[in-house]
Amino acid sequence: MKIIYKFRKKIWSFFRFIIIFVTGFVVIYPIIYMISCAFRDKNDMNNPTVVWIPMHFTLEIIKETLRAMDFGNTLKNTLFLCIGCSILQVFSCSVTGYGFARFNFRGKNFLFAVVIMMILVPPQVISLPLYTEFIRFGIDRFFTVNLLDSMLTMYLPAMTANGIKSGLMILIFRQYFSELPKELENSAYIDGSGALRTFLLIIIPNAKSIFLTAFLFSFVFYWNDYYMSSVFFTDTKTIAIVLANLENELKMNLFSGTAVQISPREMIVWNEAGCLIAVAPVAVMYIFLQKYFTDGIEHSGIVS
Amino acid sequence: MEFAGVEKYIKVLTEDEKYTEYLEKTLFETLWKTPVIIIFSLFISVILNQKFRGRTLARTVFFLPVIISTGYAYRIINGDLQSSENANISQFSTMMSVDFMGEFLEFSGIYGISQNAEKMLSEMADNIFGIIWNSGIQILIFLSALQGIPKSAREVAEIEGATAWEYFWKVTFPYISPFILANIIFTVIDTFTNPTNQIMERIADMRSGWAFGEASAMSWIYFILIMSAVGFVTIIFRRNSGGENNL
Numbered sequence: 001m002k003i004i005y006k007f008r009k010k011i012w013s014f015f016r017f018i019i020i021f022v023t024g025f026v027v028i029y030p031i032i033y034m035i036s037c038a039f040r041d042k043n044d045m046n047n048p049t050v051v052w053i054p055m056h057f058t059l060e061i062i063k064e065t066l067r068a069m070d071f072g073n074t075l076k077n078t079l080f081l082c083i084g085c086s087i088l089q090v091f092s093c094s095v096t097g098y099g100f101a102r103f104n105f106r107g108k109n110f111l112f113a114v115v116i117m118m119i120l121v122p123p124q125v126i127s128l129p130l131y132t133e134f135i136r137f138g139i140d141r142f143f144t145v146n147l148l149d150s151m152l153t154m155y156l157p158a159m160t161a162n163g164i165k166s167g168l169m170i171l172i173f174r175q176y177f178s179e180l181p182k183e184l185e186n187s188a189y190i191d192g193s194g195a196l197r198t199f200l201l202i203i204i205p206n207a208k209s210i211f212l213t214a215f216l217f218s219f220v221f222y223w224n225d226y227y228m229s230s231v232f233f234t235d236t237k238t239i240a241i242v243l244a245n246l247e248n249e250l251k252m253n254l255f256s257g258t259a260v261q262i263s264p265r266e267m268i269v270w271n272e273a274g275c276l277i278a279v280a281p282v283a284v285m286y287i288f289l290q291k292y293f294t295d296g297i298e299h300s301g302i303v304s
Numbered sequence: 305m306e307f308a309g310v311e312k313y314i315k316v317l318t319e320d321e322k323y324t325e326y327l328e329k330t331l332f333e334t335l336w337k338t339p340v341i342i343i344f345s346l347f348i349s350v351i352l353n354q355k356f357r358g359r360t361l362a363r364t365v366f367f368l369p370v371i372i373s374t375g376y377a378y379r380i381i382n383g384d385l386q387s388s389e390n391a392n393i394s395q396f397s398t399m400m401s402v403d404f405m406g407e408f409l410e411f412s413g414i415y416g417i418s419q420n421a422e423k424m425l426s427e428m429a430d431n432i433f434g435i436i437w438n439s440g441i442q443i444l445i446f447l448s449a450l451q452g453i454p455k456s457a458r459e460v461a462e463i464e465g466a467t468a469w470e471y472f473w474k475v476t477f478p479y480i481s482p483f484i485l486a487n488i489i490f491t492v493i494d495t496f497t498n499p500t501n502q503i504m505e506r507i508a509d510m511r512s513g514w515a516f517g518e519a520s521a522m523s524w525i526y527f528i529l530i531m532s533a534v535g536f537v538t539i540i541f542r543r544n545s546g547g548e549n550n551l
Contacts, residue, residue, distance in 0.1 A: 013356060016351055016354070016356065019347075019348075019351065020351065020362050020365075023348065023436055024362065024365045024366070026432060026433055026436045026437075027365050027366065027368055027369055027436060027437070028365060028368075030372075030381045030382075030385060031368060033381070033384075033385060034381055037384070116489065116493075116531075116534055117531075119489070119490065119493050120493050120497065120527070120530060120531070120534075122497060168441075168490055171486045171489065171490070172445060172483075172486055175482035175483055175485065175486045176448075176449070176452065176482075176483075178482060179452065179479065179482050180452075207452075209448045209451035209452065210448050210451075210452070212448070213444055213445065213447075213448035216370075216444070217370075217441070217444070220370055220371055220374060221374060223371075223375070224371070224374045224375030224376070224377075226375075226376055240375060240376055243375075243376050243377065243380075244376045246380075268384045271380045271384055272380070272381070272384060274377075274380070275372075275377040275380050275381055278375065278376075278377055279368070279371050279372060279375075279377055282371045283364060283367070283368065283371060286363075286364060286367050286371075287360060287364055290360060290363050290364065290367070291360070293353075293363070293447060293448070293451055
């Protein structure tokens with residue numbers, strides 16, 4: 001009996017390896033290409049014998065791209081934006097999701113349809129109304145303030161659960177909270193604590209994994225957002241904006257003055273280096289955070 | 305200014321053959337892609353939730369699509385991959401496409417399946433890249449949903465001597481069914497609003513050709529179609545699970 005069990009386990013782990021390997025390969029393939037291109041000399045792009053392993057290994061391209069992106073300042077801006085927005089967005093969306101999951105009120109179904117529409121309506125549609133709102137923020141004739149090019153243009157929507165892809169977050173939170181056992185809160189309500197207190201003290205500790213997931217999503221969405229931030233920001237640069245304008249940045253900062261001719265094929269090395277720089281920090285962050293995804297949780301506070 | 309009524313809508317639906325053809329195509333694509341993405345991501349997330357050596361690496365690999373496909377890097381890498389005419393790379397992409405599937409089917413001696421199924425299979429193989437790259441968010445949602453299963457449930461199942469298969473259907477599935485709904489809604493919307501799909505391109509084309517009336521009529525029809533698709537999914541789910549935990 002035990003041998004059969006062990007044998008089955010061996011077979012499964014073999015198949016698991018095959019599945020992960022094959023599907024993972026599809027993901028990894030462009031990544032390998034990216035890394036391979038980022039570390040090669042630009043002349044290797046014209047050399048047909050170089051496919052994967054660069055002939056002239058160099059760190060110059062990465063260094064040049066970092067310089068062109070003004071990496072230190074850009075990273076500081078981006079982190080300031082991402083961390084602030086993610087925390088605000090996760091909090092506002094979780095409260096909203098909790099409301100949809102646990103409370104009954106008039107117009108709930110209609111409001112939830114609005115949440116679904118938030119996923120559906122692309123940012124391109126709402127960017128112009130938001131722009132006109134932020135350029136003269138406040139009440140007309142009493143006081144207005146121009147919020148453009150300040151972080152508030154991103155913080156305010158995040159604070160009010162209207163940030164980037166907030167609809168998806170609210171949906172996830174709602175689905176998670178609605179399956180938590182009601183007994184969790186009952187004892188807190190009997191002890192006389194209010195809804196917000198219950199949420200902070202009972203629900204959040206029991207929903208760590210979903211908060212982590214939502215934070216990761218939020219961070220990635222803000223990290224990658226170039227559309228909204230390029231609408232609102234004029235001088236503030238984030239990594240996504242710089243990456244989207246990488247060619248211009250390179251021309252301005254690196255190739256100026258020198259009459260170098262860069263063919264589109266040679267341009268690839270800088271492009272891929274830029275991608276690597278933009279992707280690597282989030283990937284590293286995920287490696288550190290994913291260990292908190294541990295199997296199974298104990299719902300503390302339930303007496304059965 | 306004159307009120308045009310529903311004239312433009314009728315015109316778009318009856319006269320613009322491309323639009324109706326693309327509508328059909330997109331609808332069909334969403335219809336088969338959504339279940340494939342959901343099943344695939346559920347499968348992968350169950351695997352990633354097990355304990356094995358190299359799990360951190362595997363989880364990171366399947367998180368990479370989330371970082372890359374939502375950002376600008378995806379465009380750059382995609383464009384560069386296509387523009388660099390490396391012999392090996394083009395070989396790789398043809399290996400992944402239709403011929404490969406057809407040859408595989410012939411090799412394994414399957415001739416009998418109908419033309420349609422074969423076409424669908426080859427289309428699927430053609431789309432493997434897209435499916436895996438579009439499943440990142442769903443995988444992560446499922447992975448976090450799997451964390452919500454209490455340890456006690458697993459212990460009880462072990463004492464009762466449940467097989468992995470039974471455990472999946474009796475414990476895992478009920479726990480994550482709200483997330484299946486959330487993921488289906490997200491996937492449906494994501495597939496419909498993918499900027500590379502033909503309807504979106506058609507609308508953008510009309511707009512850049514200054515046919516704003518037709519373009520907005522098209523967008524409204526499309527919008528209503530997506531909303532009714534989402535509503536349809538929700539209603540089916542509500543029927544099947546008593547409604548308490550779902551929408």
